[in-house]
Amino acid sequence: VVSGAKRHKLPVVVHTSTPQDVQDAVDRDIAGIEHGSMRDALPAQLVNELAAKGIRYDPTIVVLDSVYRIAQRDSAVIEDPLTRQTISANLLNKMRRWINNHDVPPAMAQIPPPKSTAAVKNLIATFKAHVPLVLGTDAGNFGTFHGAAVHREMELWQEAYKSAEDVHQV
16 A cells, blocks of 8 residues: 555555554555554654654544543533534533443543553653654544544643653652
8 A cells, every 4th residue: 555655646644553553654654653552652763763754643642531531421521612612512412421321341441541641651752752743633533523622632732741841850
């Protein structure tokens, strides 16, 4: 796929989930990475390779945040003013009922807050290595709404940078 796309001068962006997925994509000379590795830290050598090759990195932390909040039965994700302006009240009411009443699968209940994940550590590592960062949301997943999710992703990046600064000041 990548070689065919290159013949037509089309960039290829790859969805990944593990450091090995990222490495495999980088080895194929792609233009961008979606999600990166959310559960495992990227090795420093791989982060440096992303930077050296100018491969764009999109961590999509907001999707983790949405899933975490839903697992905690936190309906704040649907109380966001932008969400309420852009999503029908009927859909939001259905989602509110579902958040409050659904059975949380055990694996979902174990998801940590985003700030405690490798996804945030990878965001900080790629930022520090001057990897070109792009902002995406994976909107369409549970609680990850078009529009509002972009704003939440930016907030999560700010929180990540603030946490990283606080650690370095201690």
